Amino acid sequence: MTVSRTELVQLSAAAAAAKLAAGEVSSEELTRAHLEHIAATDGDAVDPADRSRGKTGLNAFLHVAEEEALATARGVDASRAAGDELHPLAGVPIAVKDNIVTRGMPTTAASRMLEGWLSPYDATVIAKVREARMPILGKTNLDEFAMGSSTEHSAFGVSRNPWDLDRIPGGSGGGSAAAVAAFQAPLALGSDTGGSIRQPASVTGSVGVHPTYGSVSRYGAIAMASSLDQIGPHARTVRDAALLHEVLGGHDPRDATSLKDPVGPYAAEAAAGAAEGGLRGLRVGVVQELLHAEGLQDGVSQRFRESLEALRAAGAEIVEVSLPHLKYSLGAYYLIMSSEVSSNLAKYDGVRFGARTLPEDGPVTIERVMAATRAAGFNPEAKRRIILGTYALSAGYYDQYYGAAQKVRTLVMRDFEQAFGQVDVLVSPTSPTTAFRAGEKVDDPLAMYLNDIATIPINLAGVPAISVPGGLAPENGLPVGIQFVAPVREDARLYRAAAGLEAALEAQWGGPLLGRLPATETLISARTEGAAK
Template sequence: MTDIIKLSAAELVAKMESGELTSVEITQAHIDHIIATDGQPLDAENRAAGKSGLNAFLHLNAEEALEVARGVDEDRAEGKELPALAGVPIAIKDLIVTKGQPTTAASRMLEGWMSPYDGTVTQKVREARMPILGKTNLDEFAMGSTTEHSAFGVTRNPWSLDRIPGGSGGGSAVAVAGYQAPLALGTDTGGSIRQPAAVTGSVGVKPTYGSISRYGVIAMASSLDQVGPCARTVMDTALLHEAVAGHDPLDSTSQNRPVGNFVDAAREGAAEGGLKGLRVGVIKELSGEGFQEGVLNRFNESLELLKNAGAEIVEVSLPSVKEAIGAYYLIMSSEVSSNLAKYDGVRFGLRVLPEEGPITIERVMSATRAAGFGDEAKRRIILGTYALSAGYYDAYYGSAQKVRTLIQRDYAKAFEVADVLVSPTAPTTAFKLGAESKGDPMALYKGDIATVPTNLAGVPSISLPAGLADEDSLPVGIQFTAPAHEDARLYRVGAGLEALLELQWGAPLHEQMPDTLELIRDFDFGA
């Protein structure tokens, strides 16, 4: 089993095509590992007590996944033509609606809700004949950067169980980093795919806004949200990206453009001379003060590798990024306030009646939202409602949108002198669980400084492992950003640097991760 779950998606496809493995064997191996590392059978009581192992999954879809796997094996045996990733299992963030499985957004507000339909990306996964292993944990309604704001327990980092896995999509990142799934889907509003990838030593991509359908994705901030792939290798993210991208008439923000050839771009980058002549712009404002020393050391080493491979390293400036955090949290919170208004005890989700007094719509709404939303969701709803209120709209939301325009202009100017831009993905490695609850939330929001600008600009970014920090031997991420609709450049430079780093390390970074089962066995969950 161990050997199977450590194979990449591309390797699994090759072994199925050669007859060495079947999809049933692969899917069962991952199901067994999920149960071993998340708990059997994802026990709600242990999860609530924080004793369920990694707690990456909120729902395990074993029976259906094995049924899909059997169908793929039968068709492969008969020589039928199959999609590129047929038979490779996948995990899906529990913000993406999935027919036949609960979709909760990790909130009491939607606990137990079963979607009557599939989101577009879920439908594409089914068309790709990929067994869906289950739904992964997240910060409630994707609000957070630690996956500690889930109503169903924290998710733990497989590198160190007392550390955060990032957020909001910590569950998807942990699923791939912890060998529970070779592939996963996440969503990224301000870094929710890339930051978890950075702190778990995995790969995560935020595609160009509008290039992957958001139909069937529970909205957090509609002008920022984007679905994207998570995996352990750049090639695997390229394969999944191609499978789920494309225009969707059901999504009013979907862009009608051809899907890029990301797999070929990854192959080109990893080949000898694949990075020669590529102009890589180092963002001056995101490569110095405020970043952990070990993060900067790995970042600078990666730049040296790129330079030695023939890439041209230039410095670029994005002056407006210093205002990005403030603009992002005003825009995001305003859209959160609007999108979550429907969860009022009348139209959608949970309904809680007041314990005493008359039952009115106002009192039902108050009781429902008090019981259904967690602290972080309430904080952002209140901030957004205030920013949109009469007398403050122009001063806050309107001003934030002007900053957004400045950020977009700064990126456009930088791309005149560079093909891709580069920075560390996050200022630090994974900090300890509980640190956020003890600190100032506004100060912790600054940890998104390197990721939120790309969401405001609508441009694509990739995070991949750059090594381990000197101080704590935890993963460091490096982030590349490309112009809108030039996602293929990310796969070229990402695969190229990945190959150079693995040559230097002697093996992929994830092979240096401690044994998860041993960590869980020895960890004191009561501490």
Template sequence: MNELIKLSAAELVEKLKSSEISSVEITQAHLDRIEATDGQTLDSADRSAGKDGLNAFLHTSAQQALQVAEEVDRARAAGEELPELAGVPIAIKDLIVTKGQPTTAASRMLEGWMSPYDGTVTQKVRAARMPILGKTNLDEFAMGSSTEHSAFGVTRNPWALDRIPGGSGGGSAVAVSAFQAPLALGTDTGGSIRQPAAVTGSVGVKPTYGSISRYGVIAMASSLDQVGPCTRTVLDAALLHEVVGGYDPKDSTSLNEPVGPYAAQAREGATEGGLKGLRVGIIKELNGDGFQAGVNARFNESIDLLKSAGAEIVEVSLPSVKEALGAYYLIMSSEVSSNLAKYDGVRFGLRKLPEEGPVTIERVMSATRAAGFGDEAKRRIILGTYALSAGYYDAYYGSAQKVRTLIQRDYAAAFEKCDVLVSPTAPTTAYKLGEKTEGDPMAMYLGDIATVPTNLAGVPSISIPAGLADEDGLPVGIQFTAPAHEDARLYRVGAGLEALLNNKWGAPLWAQMPDTESLIRDFDFGGAK
């Protein structure tokens, strides 16, 4: 393995500035890693089945990435002033439109579709002169918690290939955790950045709603979706957040406020005394019961480290959290039903004609949606359509919105007692592929219990690695939540705990990950999902 790919984005920046390495070298090293671990050399039928690799990427763009890298190297050699992350490669979730590359949302409905424009975050990445390695896998239209619902094959967890990588953004989390990319962008509707981060041993951030533009992001649930960073370190997440954050007049929900000093806060938090006096609130309803023993053990160890660093630990209550999951799935499914109505076989994307009988718009729409959407997308469309129907709107969607208001009030009250809130990110470590998708889908939904409340409230959260569970040796995540607009606090506390944990372990958590290429070589793909 080329040691370059193990460096953080911040470390790569320093080496680029000193001309110790080039962007071309970095970019090529990551492209080589993708080829070695992601199944990119298989034919399309085998690769769609995820037979011999992680399947984190749906599309790679080696030529485009290397061209940007060459341009950055020439500019740096000429003494041109460059953005901080110039030359550092990045992967982008295939829900964010990217000109010149397919944007599929991991759905047959958009298979092969080429966007005529870039989303705002893609534009900002290009302006920062960062080579785009490719587009990452996800649950179809971001609907899922395991990246098993992609139309183009499951993504596998690099810690154990028979385990889920979380979802919906499992591809982006795997790309960074498996050293295929130093940085990635994801989207988080109910935990789709943070939960994959937790189960892959990486860092994931859901910023304050509206602080990063959603223009050019294929909508799942518009009042909940948020773009955010996926990285291996908290400082890297802060650096990427500063690149893609900020006001965008093209997004009607965009906040007109400056980008915060995220990197500075991360660096401060990692210093001795950086956490002293910080009030950290343990959420009573998201602690202990219902969480895997190894998850609770790592969580409690992290709390002890925060205490030792001078943080003040208090217990707070969010009574409405117990209703959050039901409210979330009603609101999300209702917005899904509305947002996905545009995929009708008429305007763009897939078009299927009825096999027999007259060809009418209604019959084309029916045939197209039956063929283009997977089971999970259909399930959520049906649920949302039902919740929005005239006879049930008040009983379901209207009631869910009232619960959302209660959740927002509970968070506001809790933040009067503390600076940040803390809980495990997910109740369990990564479960086996197929374990919760074959049978009762509610089993999968329950894994979002700790993450969906923050999306309903619109407040920012970060998940960082807390260690490995004793039962299975798989990663555990710990989640911090701050008040709206106070994302900088997350980088302070996240980097502070990260430094404490690294000191305790003697190395970052990713250093304990098994060798991915050996796992792939020895794994029986024919005997697994």
């Protein structure tokens, strides 16, 4: 039986793995189908300096690793034919956010500062993906150095939302989310500093996970804010995210913040949550401060309340909880994050590391080379955060700003601890709005920052969280995300709760939310029409 390209790319990772194991399809066929779909939907230009890239496509990928991906796929097929024991996800393709170093591929963090840089080593999560023998399709677009909520701050063009090509796919990991939602890849890796996995998942109708801080190694992730950064999975289903999380998790001696906890039974918990009665007795806390968050869109609020009813109907107990210091988290986060950005990006000076730009005139001194390099290499958003962080860390202001922000962080952590004394998980909208139009907020950083109001507290506290589709907002037909939060080291609870809601909502919808997005036909036709204009 021949399986069409459209059918292949729309398979979940779990379904694709089952077909590979049964010999119904080869990894080479599966990988080639995704590569062809990327070519058909992502945009033509291969020169990063060509700003036309992505105008008629998603621009989700900054680099496509066709030869390596197919070579890995062929190797998996040969091993399977020989009867070798393989990882369950062997042969299932994956995309990687371009701030995770990958040997033999460019790793740019979507910045001119690292344009063309080839990493000599693999991040720990990449080594685990290679060990599982998952073909790496390429590197995905992001806001420069993961600083942004829309992927509009990439040096290599804006990524687009497959639901509406005029809208953003979230950020900073909009490339990974767009690739997964548009069926360019069944799975993707992302990094989450203040919501950079979950917010893109929310606005693209996909699934995104922020694991417990330290439970997935950060070794090889280009640092933005080290006490907040966390690598995690993008997927189209909760089960797929759980399967990838099991690949990524575990202790890493090369990461000083890595926990020694064993990898949890995430896929089993997802299966249990999706089963009939899987949510019975689960205590779900509704965060009141986020239910009435500033700028909450009516359609987001409506879908969230419907999700609560679905949870209640599935047997969960709904409890109201309060996180009284949550209102201070946004300010505390942006002080802590900017301070750590200032420290982490100091090495990109044109002398020790990164691209070098010489001053246009006058003497060539170290100071003037550094100034010219950083002026040319960083975009306005990166410069804004570096300046803010440098000011917050300066003599006379450290305690007033950075020190005070860390005290607020402690209060937020205590709020979560107290809340989890009453409930098993917390729930809220992931983002206060659906995807906004490209260019709508790019010149208003404060409005952009408010998109992270529900996701930022999770990074401050280091607790795990997941975003799952909650339906389409009635006013514009765009995806809404629902966020579950669990206590530290209780990631497995996320998968039970999220899979239970996913199953309940899909039973109402008659299938997955992304099943309403005819990505293959719509994107190809939109790209063709755009190219003809």
